[in-house]
Amino acid sequence: MAEWEAIKPKNKALGWFEERLPVLALVHNVVGPGTPTPRNLNYWWNFGSLAGLMLVVQIISGIVLAMHYTPDTALAFDSVERIMRDVNYGWLIRYMHANGASFFFIAVYIHILRGLYYGSYKAPREVLWMLGLVIFLLMMATAFMGYVLPWGQMSFWGATVITNLFSAIPVVGDSIVTLLWGGFSVDNPTLKRFFSLHFLLPFVIFGVVILHIWAKKVSDSGNPLGIDVKSNADQIPFHPYYTIKDAFGAGVFFLIFAYFLFYMPNAMGHPDNYIPAEPLVTPDSIVPEWYFLPFYAILRSITFDIGIPFTDVIFVPAKLLGVIAMFASILLLFFLPWLDTSKVRSAQFRPTYRYFFWFLVIDMVVLTIVGGKKPEGIWPILGLVGTAYYFAHFLIIMPLLGKIEKTLPLPESIAQAVTAKAAK
Amino acid sequence: MKSVKNIAIALASIVGIAFGFTSAVSAAGADKHPMKMEWSFEGPFGTFDQAAAQRGWQVYKQVCASCHSLKYFHFRNLKDLGYSEDMIKAFAAEYEVAGEPDDVGDETVRAALPQDVFPAPFANDNAARASNGGALPPDLSLIVKARHDGPNYLYSLITGYEDAPADREISAGKQYNPYFKGGQISMAQPLFEGVVDYEDGTAATSEQMAKDVVTFLTYVAEPKLVDRHHMGLSVILFLLVLTIIFYLSMKKIWKDVKSGRNVYKDK
Numbered sequence: 222m223a224e225w226e227a228i229k230p231k232n233k234a235l236g237w238f239e240e241r242l243p244v245l246a247l248v249h250n251v252v253g254p255g256t257p258t259p260r261n262l263n264y265w266w267n268f269g270s271l272a273g274l275m276l277v278v279q280i281i282s283g284i285v286l287a288m289h290y291t292p293d294t295a296l297a298f299d300s301v302e303r304i305m306r307d308v309n310y311g312w313l314i315r316y317m318h319a320n321g322a323s324f325f326f327i328a329v330y331i332h333i334l335r336g337l338y339y340g341s342y343k344a345p346r347e348v349l350w351m352l353g354l355v356i357f358l359l360m361m362a363t364a365f366m367g368y369v370l371p372w373g374q375m376s377f378w379g380a381t382v383i384t385n386l387f388s389a390i391p392v393v394g395d396s397i398v399t400l401l402w403g404g405f406s407v408d409n410p411t412l413k414r415f416f417s418l419h420f421l422l423p424f425v426i427f428g429v430v431i432l433h434i435w436a437k438k439v440s441d442s443g444n445p446l447g448i449d450v451k452s453n454a455d456q457i458p459f460h461p462y463y464t465i466k467d468a469f470g471a472g473v474f475f476l477i478f479a480y481f482l483f484y485m486p487n488a489m490g491h492p493d494n495y496i497p498a499e500p501l502v503t504p505d506s507i508v509p510e511w512y513f514l515p516f517y518a519i520l521r522s523i524t525f526d527i528g529i530p531f532t533d534v535i536f537v538p539a540k541l542l543g544v545i546a547m548f549a550s551i552l553l554l555f556f557l558p559w560l561d562t563s564k565v566r567s568a569q570f571r572p573t574y575r576y577f578f579w580f581l582v583i584d585m586v587v588l589t590i591v592g593g594k595k596p597e598g599i600w601p602i603l604g605l606v607g608t609a610y611y612f613a614h615f616l617i618i619m620p621l622l623g624k625i626e627k628t629l630p631l632p633e634s635i636a637q638a639v640t641a642k643a644a645k
Numbered sequence: 646m647k648s649v650k651n652i653a654i655a656l657a658s659i660v661g662i663a664f665g666f667t668s669a670v671s672a673a674g675a676d677k678h679p680m681k682m683e684w685s686f687e688g689p690f691g692t693f694d695q696a697a698a699q700r701g702w703q704v705y706k707q708v709c710a711s712c713h714s715l716k717y718f719h720f721r722n723l724k725d726l727g728y729s730e731d732m733i734k735a736f737a738a739e740y741e742v743a744g745e746p747d748d749v750g751d752e753t754v755r756a757a758l759p760q761d762v763f764p765a766p767f768a769n770d771n772a773a774r775a776s777n778g779g780a781l782p783p784d785l786s787l788i789v790k791a792r793h794d795g796p797n798y799l800y801s802l803i804t805g806y807e808d809a810p811a812d813r814e815i816s817a818g819k820q821y822n823p824y825f826k827g828g829q830i831s832m833a834q835p836l837f838e839g840v841v842d843y844e845d846g847t848a849a850t851s852e853q854m855a856k857d858v859v860t861f862l863t864y865v866a867e868p869k870l871v872d873r874h875h876m877g878l879s880v881i882l883f884l885l886v887l888t889i890i891f892y893l894s895m896k897k898i899w900k901d902v903k904s905g906r907n908v909y910k911d912k
Contacts, residue, residue: 257909260902302717302787305869312869313876453909457902465895472888479884483877484689487790495791495866496783505826640905 226255251438256459259444261635265339266442266463267470268332273430274471275325280423282318283367290370292416294409297372298497316486322364323489324478326512329357337557338578340566341443347558349436354554356429361513363422366415368510373494378507380407380415386520389541406500446631446638447567454636506595514592515585519611520547521596522604546608553615560615562623570629577618584610677805677823679797682856686796686863689878692871693864695727700843701861702726704854707841709785712777712832714765717786718865721759725868726861733759740764778818780831789859789866796859798824803855806834 228245230236239245249255289308291300304311333353336342342350369380384401388394403410441450450456481488489511493504509517523543528535537545553560568575584607591604632638685694702723705715720737724730737757742764744755757764767773774781789795801824809821819829836851836858843849864870902908 306717312873316873454907457908461898462902465891465898469888469891469895472884472891476881476884476888479877479880483873483880486873492791492793492795495787636907643903643905 225250251434252464253460254458256438257450257453257456258442258459258463259450259455259635260457260462261444261446261639262442262463262466263445264466264470265331265335265445267467267474268328268335270467271471271474272325272328272332274474275321275328276423276426276430278321279318279325280427282314282321283420283423285314286318287420290416292370292413294372294412294498297370297412301371313482316482319490320478320481320486322367323510323512324474324481325360326364328474329360330512333357334582337581338568339443339445340447340561340563340568342558343561343566344558345440346436346443349433349440350558351555352429352433352436354551356426356433358551359422359426359429363419363426364510364512366419366422368494369412369415370419371494372412372498374496374498374502374504375491375494375507377407377498377500378504379509380411382507383509384411386540386544386547389538389544391541443566444635445567445569446635447565447570448631448635451634452636455634508593511589511593514590515588516547516550516592518588518592518604519550519608520544521592522546522601522608524601524605546612550608550611553612557615557619560619562620563626563628564623565628565631570631571622571626572629573626574622577614577622581611581614584614676826676828677801679794679801679824682797682800684796684863685860686870689874691874693726694860696845696847697857697860698726698864699728699861700845700847700854701857701859701864703844704836704841704858705785705861708835708854709858710763711766712773712782713785714767714782715763715786715865716765716784718763719759720757720761720763722865722868723759726864730759737761778831782832785862785865787866789863795866796863799859799862800855802830803836803858804852 226246226249228239228243228249230239230245235245246255286304289300289304289311291297301315304315306312308314336350336353365379365383369376384398384407387397387401390397399405401411401414402408403414444450491508491510508514520543523546524539525542526535526539527537527542563571563574565571568578587603588607588611591600591607594600596604632641685691685697720733723733723736728736737759740757740761740763741754742757742761744753747753767776770781789799792798802822805822805824806820807823809815813821813828815821815829819831820833821828822830836854838851839849841849841854847853867873
């Protein structure tokens with residue numbers, strides 16, 4: 222960890238304040254000129270700050286929406302339509318919030334994949350990685366509950382399907398579901414508690430983001446070469462170099478975001494959610510938002526029980542196994558720092574791992590597609606193969622590959638690699 | 646810039662694979678794919694063809710409104726379609742709505758005002774079902790957004806009635822329509838040539854009426870569409886200039902470091 226520099230402002234009043242609460246020093250040492258950062262970060266490193274920006278967009282737009290929204294099954298859908306039609310710029314705020322969720326997930330998924338490619342989870346950054354996963358889990362819970370609030374058909378049936386998953390847990394499952402619902406079906410109490418929690422969780426996320434950045438400060442940023450910083454020549458100050466690079470990245474990202482927001486605001490939503498919730502009419506197919514599809518595919522891929530073959534003895538029923546697989550697919554990532562046995566961090570010097578990384582990305586895309594399909598024809602078997610490969614990647618390939626892969630020679634230092642590149 | 650290229654290639658190929666894959670599969674779906682029409686409100690510069698929307702309002706009022714409600718549409722919204730306030734008041738006055746209870750508490754009726762919602766044809770869902778052979782005509786306020794490819798789907802559905810193939814059995818009270826899920830719809834063919842006498846003299850073919858009413862219903866589903874398109878243009882232009890400034894600043898700030906200069910003195 223770089224040394225913590227104190228700031229002594231020339232302005233007397235500011236100096237007086239800074240002595241008592243060093244906020245300027247905080248900025249200076251975390252994202253300011255006093256934050257030495259590897260000089261070779263590429264554009265994949267932009268997505269952390271982009272995710273942070275999207276969190277801010279979501280919190281601000283969300284607070285405004287909450288001023289106009291009514292969490293009541295009889296009024297929720299109408300209040301959303303009122304926001305869209307009669308509240309000044311309500312359409313802007315709501316489309317920003319709905320598409321913002323998707324773009325938040327896009328930024329976070331790329332951020333996570335960047336970590337997987339460059340080995341950002343390896344020592345000494347394990348806790349930094351795990352805090353990121355906690356943020357990811359909190360985001361999923363928040364997004365799920367947020368999708369319920371407009372009280373459209375997908376809101377209602379998505380909530381019904383997902384909350385019902387908990388009933389698979391032995392012994393206490395049904396009690397947990399009753400507790401989640403606040404009754405015996407998804408109804409008014411469910412909507413009200415989801416609204417309350419949907420308001421609360423973003424601030425919890427904000428808190429964990431602070432811990433995430435703190436852990437980054439302690440262990441320093443990784444870099445595309447995956448080698449440690451050796452001298453001052455390897456580093457440049459965060460400000461102005463990475464602040465301006467992040468600003469440029471944000472400009473490009475927001476351009477794409479704006480295109481969706483203004484010209485195809487419903488492209489990532491489901492048309493059925495413009496039909497008010499109707500507990501007596503089940504939609505054709507119940508699909509979650511796109512960012513949940515890979516995990517939904519893993520959940521549905523398990524259609525067999527585990528028991529003693531040729532008898533009726535069942536130890537783990539299919540539903541429970543599916544739920545376990547879904548949660549395990551994320552919880553597994555907490556153990557990645559130890560499942561990956563390679564001494565080399567960056568895939569740039571791991572010629573074989575590089576292929577497996579892209580196989581995993583393709584596998585996730587396939588699972589995303591499978592998750593959006595009705596489970597018939599070739600989809601269930603494709604989902605099962607995709608699920609099996611997902612687990613094999615982390616549980617078999619990663620531990621073995623680290624032991625047998627012949628890695629490429631690492632450069633001496635970041636500075637040396639950068640100068641060699643500049644000379645070309 | 647190599648990494649920018651990589652990001653672009655990676656994202657484009659993932660999106661490409663996903664879309665190619667899904668469209669290849671969904672093309673094999675059971676119901677007939679909607680016709681692809683051209684609409685005035687499509688694209689970044691799209692705006693509502695006001696004459697078409699006005700004709701569509703006439704079609705809705707004279708044909709659709711006998712079964713379908715429009716619960717998020719107020720008479721005042723007609724201003725967006727280019728009607729003057731006096732005309733809106735006159736339109737509203739043609740309808741009666743429930744008024745405040747009178748001095749002794751009896752229910753009253755009064756002429757509708759611009760701030761009123763367009764009155765629903767039935768008092769409740771049960772009444773609607775009873776009059777329609779058990780089928781519930783859906784509210785049309787959001788119908789365009791509540792269906793995949795809404796405008797094209799609705800146009801195809803309204804104009805897509807045809808005789809059922811010989812091997813196809815149609816239940817009593819239903820019509821054959823290949824665009825509808827399952828191919829059988831409870832709604833009778835709503836539009837026939839000349840069923841509406843257009844005020845502006847346009848020939849009322851069923852295709853023309855379908856196009857007009859879909860334009861009107863798209864307005865009702867997305868009344869802020871034109872505002873959205875306008876604001877989007879300014880926002881994107883602004884972001885474009887800002888991003889270029891950021892880019893040039895970045896190039897300038899990074900120049901020395903890129904050419905190998907060290908910022909920190911070595912230990």
